[in-house]
Amino acid sequence: MDLPGVPNALLDALRAASRELGCAHLAFVGGVVRDGLLHRRHGVAWRGVPDLDLVVEGDARQLALALQRICGSERLTACREHGSFGTVELCLDGVLLDLATARRESYPAPGENPVVQPGTLQADLVRRDFSINAMAFDLISGELIDPHGGQRALQKRSLELLHPGSISDDPTRVVRAARYAARLDFHLADDSLEQLRQTMERWPWRWSTRDVKGKAPPALSTRLRIELDRLLQREPWAEALSLLQGWSAMALVDPAMQDDLQWRQRLTGACRLRVPLLPSLLLGAADPLEVAKRLDLPGQQTKVLGQCRDLLAWLQEHAPPPGAPPSQWCRALEGSGWSAEAVVLAVCHRPAEWRLLLRWWGRWRHVRSPLTAAELIDAGWSPGPGLGAELSRLRLQRIDQEGR
Structure with a gap:
């Protein structure tokens, strides 16, 4: 399986290191295999990958050490180990590699972080989200390993969950489904869509910070924020968010956001004004600041979102009267302590006074x-x-x- 931009010398070094250690399997996995097949067999343009994911049946750390001995520091220019996850990040011949020990996972409760143990390549593929991402290309045998029908799903342009509990185990897979569907122009398979709907109907958490027993696991909240960031930063976000809303899945973030009809206008404005998209999206929540804290947004973004919420409330009750001079707006905005970032975020929300806020942000404050x-x-x-x-x-x- 040829991968554009991946030097043969790099592949030879990986094979040599695996032979030295007697590894049973060393395989490319995930997106690089999926995209390589889409390119070779279905004519999809090769967009490249930021890094290559590999799984080894054995010890990833020992394989990295073998690569260092074989290649030397001139070819292997970076090596960073993540011991608790059994992974190593490498830069070999200018290509970024994520090397992981094959593992299996089990979920002690829905939405919690999985319990991870060493496993086989087959077990490692089982833990993935969709069949199109559960294929491997074994560098040792040269075999394409496809135990879950990933090639068939590529042909059908279909996203197929691997097992009936996929979404309840990890609800962030819903966001990934929207990401892949928007980027690849795929559809969610009928049985996978039904699993999504059934999971959303019995959604087990109320997301209230005031009700500890009703809270979602903190790890799930953080993973959800990471997936939303990826969606907004890397994907056709308008298509992806439309899918989430069509699947009634915005309630994963906040129930009020399922009925938010203004998100496209806000995010379009945020793109034009170079405002971070996730805080703009969260303005559709019942309590944006509470959701930001739950999702563990960066501190500055959370602060700005809280100021924006207060500013929007102030506009409803205490905004200067119609026809007030610009100086009155300047005194009001500058005397409040609201940051420029909070004001421009409020502009994206399009209150009645948004043009005056925009003039302050873009011009008046610089005078x-x-x-x-x-x-x-x-x-x-x-x-x-x-x-x-x-x-x-x-x-x-x-x-x-x-x-x-």
């Missing part, structure tokens, strides 16, 4: 006093609070003159 502090001192002003107040007055005066 400076026509006179500098040094020029005012030369004119007789003394340093101190009065000088600052005069600079502010002159600035607001200029904004009113230029801002209408």
Whole structure:
């Protein structure tokens, strides 16, 4: 199986290291096998892969050490071990490799992190999400291993879950289904779609931070945020989010988001204004700040989302009256302590006053006093609070003159 951009010398080094250790199997797995077959057999353009996933029946760390001995530091320029996961990240001949020990998984409860143990290549394929991602190309035997009908699913352009409990074990597979369907133009198989619907109907968690017994496992919340980030950063997000909403699956994030009809407008605006997409999406939640904390958003994004929520509430009750001068808007926005990031995020939500918020963010906040502090001192002003107040007055005066 030829992979464009993968040097033969790299493949030879991997085979040599596996022979040295007597490994039974060393195989490419996952997306690289799927995309390679789509390219070779179905005429799909080869887009390349950011890294190559390999699974070894044996010890990934020992295989990495063997590669270091065979290739030396000139060819193997990076090697980082993740002991708790049995994986090693390598850079060999300029190609990034993720090398993992074959493992099997079991889920102690729905949505929790799996219990991982060493296993066979076949067991490693069983733990994957869809049949198109559960194929392997064995570098030792040259065999394409396809125990779950992945090639047939590629031909049908179908996403097929591997077992009846796939989604209840890991509900983030729903987000991955939307990602793959949008990117590859695949559809969810009928039985997989039925499994999704049944799982959503009996969704077991209420996601309330005030009800500990009703909370989803924290690990699931974090994994869900990671999958949403990947969807928004790497995929055709409009198509993927439409699929999630059509599957009634936005409730995985927050029930209110299932009925949110404004997400496309917000995210389109966020793209134009270069605003992070996930906080913009979460504005459709009943309590965006609560959802952000549950999903463990980065601290700055959570802070901005909380400020935006407060700003939107302030607009409903305390916004300056229609026809108020720009200086009044500047005093109100700048005196509140809201960040520029919170204001532009509110613009994406399109409140009635969004154009005024946009003018402040894009223009008014950058306006400076026509006179500098040094020029005012030369004119007789003394340093101190009065000088600052005069600079502010002159600035607001200029904004009113230029801002209408």
